[in-house]
Amino acid sequence: MKKVKLNASYIQRHCGDTACVFEEVTSTNEIIKAYGRQGAPAWTMAVAAAQTAGRGRGDHSFYSPAETGVYLSVLLRPHEAFAPADMTATAAVAAVDAMKELGADGLGIKWMNDVYRDGKKVAGILAECVEDATGRFVVLGIGVNLLPPREGFPEELTHRAGSLLESTRDRFLREKMAIGFFRHLEKRLQNSSGVYAAYRQHLFLLGQSVRYAGDTVTVTDLLPDFRLEVTLPDGTVKYLDSGEVSLSTDLK
Numbered sequence: 001m002k003k004v005k006l007n008a009s010y011i012q013r014h015c016g017d018t019a020c021v022f023e024e025v026t027s028t029n030e031i032i033k034a035y036g037r038q039g040a041p042a043w044t045m046a047v048a049a050a051q052t053a054g055r056g057r058g059d060h061s062f063y064s065p066a067e068t069g070v071y072l073s074v075l076l077r078p079h080e081a082f083a084p085a086d087m088t089a090t091a092a093v094a095a096v097d098a099m100k101e102l103g104a105d106g107l108g109i110k111w112m113n114d115v116y117r118d119g120k121k122v123a124g125i126l127a128e129c130v131e132d133a134t135g136r137f138v139v140l141g142i143g144v145n146l147l148p149p150r151e152g153f154p155e156e157l158t159h160r161a162g163s164l165l166e167s168t169r170d171r172f173l174r175e176k177m178a179i180g181f182f183r184h185l186e187k188r189l190q191n192s193s194g195v196y197a198a199y200r201q202h203l204f205l206l207g208q209s210v211r212y213a214g215d216t217v218t219v220t221d222l223l224p225d226f227r228l229e230v231t232l233p234d235g236t237v238k239y240l241d242s243g244e245v246s247l248s249t250d251l252k
Contacts, residue, residue, distance in 0.1 A: 006049050006070075007175050014179040018044040024066065026053040028073035029141040033130055035075060036137045042077040043186070047178045054143055063157060068149050070174040073141035074185065082138075085226040085241065086195075088113050088127045090188045091140050093198045095123055097188070098180030099144075102173065104164045108204035111219075111228050111245060116204065120162025121145075140185070144177055196224050211246040219245075 008021035018041060025031055030053075031046040050066035076087075092109050099107055099115070099122075106118040115123040123144040130137055145163045153161045170176070188195055200206075205219040205228070212230060217238070221229035228240040 006047065007172065010172060010175045011047055011178055015045060015182045016043065019182075020044070020046050022046065022048045024048060024050045024052065025071075027051055027141075028071050029126060029128060029139050032073040032075045032139045032141070033128070036130060036139065037132050037134060039134050040075055042075060042137075043182075044075040045072060045178075045182060047072040049174065051143070063154065063161065068147040068163070069143060069145050070177050071141075071143045072178050072181065073139055074182065076138040076140055076189075077135070078138060083225065084127055084129065085112065086192070087138060087140060088125055089199045089226045090192060090195050091125045091127065091142060091185060093195050093202075094184035094188050095125065095142055095144070095181055096198070096202055097184040098177060099123075099164055101180050102164065102170075102176060107202060109199060109202040110247070111203060111205055111222070111240075112226070112242075115144075117162055117164060121160055122162050122164045142181060144181075146173055146177060196222075196226070199226070205245065208247075212240065212243060217245075 005023060006021050011021055012019045020031070025046070025048045028046040028048050028051065032044065035044050048071045051071050054063070054071060089112070092113065092115060095115050096107050096109065104117060108116045110116055113125040114121050123142055126141045128139045130139060145161065147165055147168065148163045152158065200222050203222055206222065207219065209216055209218050215232060217230040217232055219228060220231050223229060223239065228245070230238050230240060232238065
């Protein structure tokens, strides 16, 4: 089957001429970091059809095959102080907004930075703050599994990785996901009043038992600053502002 390239003009028509489109990169976050250090303006974006060294939180890699996914990063230059959790949560909500426009259902957010569909991860978000001579800027990246890979997911991912849609006839699906995320992110950052409610509405961990730092804990609440309230088996309450919580499917 003939490989279909990303339509750069289609993306730039909706996102501006600072949207840079690639067929393959090591990592869109690394591309935007380099642009940011060179003084690129806010809302510069890198979109790729594939990544060879996609990254998630910590040392996790992000599987980024060609043609069935889309991978992008946006350069932000906040004028005011911000909490990284706010930025990540806003990106998660913007991603869900865009996915719904594509007809996806069964969407949920796993604290802090993953989007799931029907119990499987379909997108991961990575926010990185950079300080250099140009000032402080944020690189906000997301990778989305739009369709099942033609040869399937790697064996180690089959139990927890999924796709946004099972099939499509839309030849601009990847472009529409990139454009939708960009536009909804801009909208949500301009008016953040509904972000907490939307994030909480889609957070499927409430009431669930998860693993955190070697313990099994129960998620009991989400605070307005996006800290996660969890209760240990002995009744102790903790408030998490970072770290990884794991579902049973993540541990298989």
